[in-house]
Amino acid sequence: MKEQIKSRLLATVQSKGNLGKSTECLARIEWLKSHSIEWQAYDLDDAHRSIVKRYPAQTKLITVAGPESAEQLLRVFRNAGRTPVQIMDARAQATDEILRVIQRTHFLSVAADQGIRMTVFIFPYDDLATMQNLEAIVRELGHAVDYVVVRNPVKNPTRMFDGSGLQSILTDWGAVEITMPVLFKSTLLHLDELESRHGRGITWAEAIGNRDLKLDLFARGDLESFLADIHAEYDTIAGHLLPTNLAVEVQPKPQTTTQTKASFQGGFNFSTE
Numbered sequence: 001m002k003e004q005i006k007s008r009l010l011a012t013v014q015s016k017g018n019l020g021k022s023t024e025c026l027a028r029i030e031w032l033k034s035h036s037i038e039w040q041a042y043d044l045d046d047a048h049r050s051i052v053k054r055y056p057a058q059t060k061l062i063t064v065a066g067p068e069s070a071e072q073l074l075r076v077f078r079n080a081g082r083t084p085v086q087i088m089d090a091r092a093q094a095t096d097e098i099l100r101v102i103q104r105t106h107f108l109s110v111a112a113d114q115g116i117r118m119t120v121f122i123f124p125y126d127d128l129a130t131m132q133n134l135e136a137i138v139r140e141l142g143h144a145v146d147y148v149v150v151r152n153p154v155k156n157p158t159r160m161f162d163g164s165g166l167q168s169i170l171t172d173w174g175a176v177e178i179t180m181p182v183l184f185k186s187t188l189l190h191l192d193e194l195e196s197r198h199g200r201g202i203t204w205a206e207a208i209g210n211r212d213l214k215l216d217l218f219a220r221g222d223l224e225s226f227l228a229d230i231h232a233e234y235d236t237i238a239g240h241l242l243p244t245n246l247a248v249e250v251q252p253k254p255q256t257t258t259q260t261k262a263s264f265q266g267g268f269n270f271s272t273e
């Protein structure tokens with residue numbers, strides 16, 4: 001009988017920053033909200049606070065620094081399973097500490113006994129240190145977790161990953177891939193400006209839906225398109241993101257194309273006569 005997963009812990013744990021990890025995490029949260037999935041997040045990046053400043057009611061800030069960092073991380077793993085989906089958004093350079101706590105507490109075997117499954121998000125990048133970091137993560141966690149490979153072609157070339165032994169073993173273990181759509185830099189700047197103007201974190205759904213906030217119209221359109229595209233990708237990999245009973249309820253939406261171009265019979269007449 002296929003394993004029944006009761007809860008998911010979705011985690012980004014690799015060390016390198018500036019890969020689009022928090023951007024992807026914010027998009028994933030909006031996807032969970034669109035399906036009315038109950039979730040809890042842990043923001044391990046006390047410098048940027050990308051998650052907690054936008055979702056303070058559902059997010060706990062965990063400081064991973066100093067002698068108490070392992071104890072702080074232990075809170076995340078102790079609480080796994082309290083909601084159908086838990087999210088851990090790690091800061092850069094936190095990999096070793098996270099893996100140490102997982103190993104020391106035998107978290108993966110404890111979680112498996114309770115029907116909890118961890119999904120790790122992998123962001124390939126053409127950098128030797130990054131690839132070695134990913135290899136260390138996969139070597140430590142093995143096939144006791146699921147993997148989602150996130151390609152971000154605008155920012156992260158992946159020639160070192162493509163065709164590598166690491167890609168091969170992840171494929172053998174059932175890893176799935178998604179590709180992040182383009183989100184214009186100007187859109188992110190407009191969102192930052194919006195939060196600065198209002199003095200608080202603003203979720204992307206609110207930025208789009210609350211016209212009183214006066215988000216730039218082109219930024220709103222770009223953000224709507226970005227979320228629609230990446231949410232369609234999440235729908236196709238719901239089995240890696242949700243507990244078993246909730247994943248079966250998510251059906252990928254058929255691709256629809258809106259015809260916006262005019263249809264002309266014949267050609268234009270450019271004659272000046």
